[in-house]
Amino acid sequence: MSEGKLMAKRKYKICIVGFGTVGGGFAEQLANKREELQQRYALKPEVVAIADTHLGSIYVPEGIDIPKAVELAKQGEENILEDKYDAPMKGWNSVKTIKEAEADIVVEATWTNLVTGEPGLTHIKTALKQGKHVITSNKGPCAVAYEEVKRLAEENEVYMRFEATVLAGTPAISFIRENLAGCEIEHIRGIVNGTTNYILTRMERKGWSFAKALKKAQELGYAEEDPSADIDGLDAAGKAAILSRVVFGGDISPQEVKRTGIREINKEDIKAAKKEGKRIKLIAKVDKDGGKVKASVKPEKISKKQVLAQVMGTTNALLIRTDHLGQVIVSGPGAGKEETGQALLNDLLTIHRYRTKGRNIYA
Amino acid sequence: MSEGKLMAKRKYKICIVGFGTVGGGFAEQLANKREELQQRYALKPEVVAIADTHLGSIYVPEGIDIPKAVELAKQGEENILEDKYDAPMKGWNSVKTIKEAEADIVVEATWTNLVTGEPGLTHIKTALKQGKHVITSNKGPCAVAYEEVKRLAEENEVYMRFEATVLAGTPAISFIRENLAGCEIEHIRGIVNGTTNYILTRMERKGWSFAKALKKAQELGYAEEDPSADIDGLDAAGKAAILSRVVFGGDISPQEVKRTGIREINKEDIKAAKKEGKRIKLIAKVDKDGGKVKASVKPEKISKKQVLAQVMGTTNALLIRTDHLGQVIVSGPGAGKEETGQALLNDLLTIHRYRTKGRNIYA
Numbered sequence: 001m002s003e004g005k006l007m008a009k010r011k012y013k014i015c016i017v018g019f020g021t022v023g024g025g026f027a028e029q030l031a032n033k034r035e036e037l038q039q040r041y042a043l044k045p046e047v048v049a050i051a052d053t054h055l056g057s058i059y060v061p062e063g064i065d066i067p068k069a070v071e072l073a074k075q076g077e078e079n080i081l082e083d084k085y086d087a088p089m090k091g092w093n094s095v096k097t098i099k100e101a102e103a104d105i106v107v108e109a110t111w112t113n114l115v116t117g118e119p120g121l122t123h124i125k126t127a128l129k130q131g132k133h134v135i136t137s138n139k140g141p142c143a144v145a146y147e148e149v150k151r152l153a154e155e156n157e158v159y160m161r162f163e164a165t166v167l168a169g170t171p172a173i174s175f176i177r178e179n180l181a182g183c184e185i186e187h188i189r190g191i192v193n194g195t196t197n198y199i200l201t202r203m204e205r206k207g208w209s210f211a212k213a214l215k216k217a218q219e220l221g222y223a224e225e226d227p228s229a230d231i232d233g234l235d236a237a238g239k240a241a242i243l244s245r246v247v248f249g250g251d252i253s254p255q256e257v258k259r260t261g262i263r264e265i266n267k268e269d270i271k272a273a274k275k276e277g278k279r280i281k282l283i284a285k286v287d288k289d290g291g292k293v294k295a296s297v298k299p300e301k302i303s304k305k306q307v308l309a310q311v312m313g314t315t316n317a318l319l320i321r322t323d324h325l326g327q328v329i330v331s332g333p334g335a336g337k338e339e340t341g342q343a344l345l346n347d348l349l350t351i352h353r354y355r356t357k358g359r360n361i362y363a
Numbered sequence: 364m365s366e367g368k369l370m371a372k373r374k375y376k377i378c379i380v381g382f383g384t385v386g387g388g389f390a391e392q393l394a395n396k397r398e399e400l401q402q403r404y405a406l407k408p409e410v411v412a413i414a415d416t417h418l419g420s421i422y423v424p425e426g427i428d429i430p431k432a433v434e435l436a437k438q439g440e441e442n443i444l445e446d447k448y449d450a451p452m453k454g455w456n457s458v459k460t461i462k463e464a465e466a467d468i469v470v471e472a473t474w475t476n477l478v479t480g481e482p483g484l485t486h487i488k489t490a491l492k493q494g495k496h497v498i499t500s501n502k503g504p505c506a507v508a509y510e511e512v513k514r515l516a517e518e519n520e521v522y523m524r525f526e527a528t529v530l531a532g533t534p535a536i537s538f539i540r541e542n543l544a545g546c547e548i549e550h551i552r553g554i555v556n557g558t559t560n561y562i563l564t565r566m567e568r569k570g571w572s573f574a575k576a577l578k579k580a581q582e583l584g585y586a587e588e589d590p591s592a593d594i595d596g597l598d599a600a601g602k603a604a605i606l607s608r609v610v611f612g613g614d615i616s617p618q619e620v621k622r623t624g625i626r627e628i629n630k631e632d633i634k635a636a637k638k639e640g641k642r643i644k645l646i647a648k649v650d651k652d653g654g655k656v657k658a659s660v661k662p663e664k665i666s667k668k669q670v671l672a673q674v675m676g677t678t679n680a681l682l683i684r685t686d687h688l689g690q691v692i693v694s695g696p697g698a699g700k701e702e703t704g705q706a707l708l709n710d711l712l713t714i715h716r717y718r719t720k721g722r723n724i725y726a
Contacts, residue, residue, distance in 0.1 A: 345687075
């Protein structure tokens with residue numbers, strides 16, 4: 001491919017919807033790695049629009065000064081982007097921004113709703129219908145309406161990527177769909193929630209009560225003030241629903257995932273397991289049994305020798321059983337600002353790679 | 364993308380050079396998964412030519428009957444393909460086959476030579492110069508001349524994929540280059556040779572001598588009659604050289620990798636390590652230290668709590684340290700007919716995916 005053709009393809013205009021920890025963190029990575037992205041991947045991304053319900057919306061066709069926008073976002077006042085950033089267009093709502101800001105790619109990084117998928121679902125559908133590629137960290141739309149979103153992406157001939165939704169930047173979705181393509185996936189078992197794994201690890205290692213371990217997790221920012229989404233297994237159920245849809249073509253919503261959390265696990269349970277040479281882990285499981293896709297999340301007492309028993313702290317892991325390879329494991333962090341930003345960045349690079357035909361740009 | 368455009372792209376004519384366990388195994392997978400490849404991936408591969416120094420060469424423009432060719436290959440007589448398969452063209456040598464058989468993709472699956480890279484290197488260069496994509500399981504060409512081969516692929520605007528060369532079908536090369544793109548890779552440590560890991564595991568678990576464990580590995584087909592390439596660490600050094608070139612842009616040949624094998628490890632070493640709560644593992648290490656790329660293979664005594672210490676038997680693993688994600692681990696089988704065939708099949712699907720623009724074909 002001639003340099004000219006490559007050049008023509010390397011500029012991407014990006015619209016970020018949701019400029020919190022994830023959206024802002026991704027933007028920071030784009031800014032920090034600007035030179036490397038250009039030199040190594042021939043990629044020149046430009047953030048042209050930001051829409052955030054709290055910080056306000058700006059649209060700058062020539063490109064937003066990211067460090068400046070991030071700095072303002074950190075101050076965090078209501079509407080600060082609109083008030084303090086000198087943008088030619090501002091005050092548009094998210095949907096108007098997605099529709100009217102001239103962008104190639106919409107990065108959807110708003111909050112997760114595992115029941116309705118909103119507002120992410122509307123944002124994503126709007127973007128796809130406009131022929132814009134979508135990259136998202138939002139579990140909701142994929143967990144409740146993956147097939148609809150996928151169909152829209154296909155109809156509009158654009159990419160829809162969501163690596164961040166399972167295991168953050170640790171390769172999971174693309175690992176299974178792309179790296180293991182050619183294999184039959186037989187089942188997936190995994191630790192997909194770092195908060196609960198941290199709590200269980202602390203209870204075992206330090207002999208702490210559930211309440212004490214949870215408090216520590218909250219202090220460290222691993223658990224929310226209302227920790228129920230993590231400790232009741234709903235976050236894990238969302239990820240199990242995504243995997244069941246993407247890998248096995250299931251139609252299981254997060255509410256339909258058979259689910260038990262870790263709220264009832266006490267010191268004595270942990271000790272009793274330890275005596276048997278076992279550990280309690282919150283295991284998400286997805287498989288297809290006689291044509292029926294099944295997904296569950298529940299604490300399991302597993303031998304310390306098992307791979308998943310050896311995954312400690314906030315680390316996540318997926319154990320994938322396949323026909324050609326038997327058991328394959330991928331493990332790494334499953335949350336965090338930089339880790340989630342990496343997933344979005346990798347999705348961007350993947351779209352770029354798919355669009356840069358006939359050249360081994362990463363070799 | 365319209366069905367018509369997709370249809371036009373899904374047919375690939377394949378030339379297989381080297382029809383032993385790996386090349387033949389790959390062909391079998393294509394035959395066994397014919398329907399699935401077509402339905403799921405819209406891929407219709409057709410093997411049109413086979414060239415093997417031992418079995419002979421055939422070229423059938425309309426496509427070779429794979430089960431028949433595999434059956435003949437299993438009988439194994441000299442020149443059996445030429446003698447018993449009714450092909451319109453036969454008796455061509457490998458280079459002539461690569462040059463003149465009309466194919467889109469050349470699968471190079473001949474034997475590994477870690478000093479010269481031949482005959483694979485010549486095969487690959489010939490194919491790339493003809494504008495044919497290359498998929499290879501051959502460590503030699505990548506370990507000694509990666510940059511040359513890469514440049515040729517770029518000049519001719521074709522893909523050159525070699526997932527099979529490190530960890531067989533367990534994602535390694537594409538895991539690092541594609542799934543972790545966007546990260547800075549800081550270092551890689553891994554268990555990349557299943558034979559030595561099997562021997563060390565047996566020595567520890569059963570208290571066997573090195574000689575006894577090696578003999579068992581040979582009986583099971585994990586080690587060759589002349590086991591030196593495995594036990595002296597040369598196979599691992601070849602993989603370390605590939606990783607050092609591909610990931611860090613190094614220029615290290617397998618001979619230049621600092622290397623110690625496991626031949627000198629005895630029962631007492633293993634026992635002594637065990638007493639300290641440690642295990643001996645043959646660790647390949649690749650990193651960049653002050654601008655200088657370094658690669659080594661040597662037995663290390665590591666704590667049982669370390670991830671790599673928990674990798675047992677013939678299983679392989681890579682532990683990759685990155686900026687955005689900290690430590691990420693991938694683990695699975697590192698050898699075997701089906702496992703290596705899977706790597707070649709996945710490379711084929713990747714090329715197909717790159718060439719099928721604008722459609723999320725794996726979603």
